[in-house]
Amino acid sequence: xxxxxxxxxxxxxxxxxxxxxxxxxxxxxxxxxxxxxxxxxxxxxxxxxxxxxxxxxxxxxxxxxxxxxxxxxxxxxxxxxxxxxxxxxxxxxxxxxxxxxxxxxxxxxxxxxxx
Amino acid sequence: xxxxxxxxxxxxxxxxxxxxxxxxxxxxxxxxxxxxxxxxxxxxxxxxxxxxxxxxxxxxxxxxxxxxxxxxxxxxxxxxxxxxxxxxxxxxxxxxxxxxxxxxxxxxxxxxxx
Numbered sequence: 001x002x003x004x005x006x007x008x009x010x011x012x013x014x015x016x017x018x019x020x021x022x023x024x025x026x027x028x029x030x031x032x033x034x035x036x037x038x039x040x041x042x043x044x045x046x047x048x049x050x051x052x053x054x055x056x057x058x059x060x061x062x063x064x065x066x067x068x069x070x071x072x073x074x075x076x077x078x079x080x081x082x083x084x085x086x087x088x089x090x091x092x093x094x095x096x097x098x099x100x101x102x103x104x105x106x107x108x109x110x111x112x113x114x115x
Numbered sequence: 116x117x118x119x120x121x122x123x124x125x126x127x128x129x130x131x132x133x134x135x136x137x138x139x140x141x142x143x144x145x146x147x148x149x150x151x152x153x154x155x156x157x158x159x160x161x162x163x164x165x166x167x168x169x170x171x172x173x174x175x176x177x178x179x180x181x182x183x184x185x186x187x188x189x190x191x192x193x194x195x196x197x198x199x200x201x202x203x204x205x206x207x208x209x210x211x212x213x214x215x216x217x218x219x220x221x222x223x224x225x226x227x228x229x
Contacts, residue, residue: 042219042222043159090159
C-alpha cells in the first residue's frame with residue numbers, strides 16, 4: 001500500500017511568483033486536506049477536497065486554491081507569493097470526511113521558501 | 116470557535132521516566148481528539164484518537180491518552196520514555212460539519228536524555 005506522497009520536496013520562489021504543489025493520496029482514499037505549517041507552529045488548515053469538490057476552507061485568502069482530480073490526487077496553487085507563505089505544506093488523505101473522526105494520513109510535506 | 120492549547124512548548128525527560136504532554140481544548144460540543152507525532156523532516160503520524168466510547172485511549176508505541184470532559188483535557192502519557200520518542204507532538208481537535216478541519220495546538224517538543 002503506497003502512502004501519501006508529495007512533490008517537490010523543497011522549492012524556492014521569489015515574492016510575486018506562483019507555485020503549484022502536488023499530492024498523491026493513499027490508495028483508496030477520496031478526501032484530501034492541505035495544511036500550512038510555519039516554522040515552530042502547528043499545522044493550519046487550508047482546505048479540504050472530497051470527491052473533487054472543495055468541502056471546507058480555513059482562514060486563507062483566495063490566492064490559495066486547489067484541485068482534486070478523478071484519481072483523487074490533488075494540487076495546491078498559491079498565486080502572488082508573499083514572504084509569509086514560506087512554510088511546510090502538508091497534504092493529508094483520508095477515506096471519508098476527516099472532520100467525522102476519520103484518520104488523516106499525512107505526506108512528508110513540501111518545504112516552500114519565498115525570497 | 117474551537118482552540119487547542121498545549122502547555123509547554125518543550126518538555127525534557129530522562130530515558131525510562133514518565134512522559135506527560137498536556138493538551139486542553141475548547142469546544143461547545145464534544146469533539147474528536149487526536150495526538151500526532153512529527154519526526155524531523157517528516158509528516159505527521161497518528162498516535163491515537165478519541166471519537167466516542169472509552170475515555171482512555173491506547174495508541175501506538177506505548178502511548179495513551181485520557182479524555183476528561185469536565186477538564187476539557189486530553190493529556191498524552193507514556194510510562195517509560197525511550198530515546199526514539201524524541202520528536203514534536205501535536206494535539207488536534209475536529210468536529211463533524213466543520214469541513215474536515217483539524218485544529219492543531221502549537222506543538223510540544225519532547226527531548227529524552229540518556
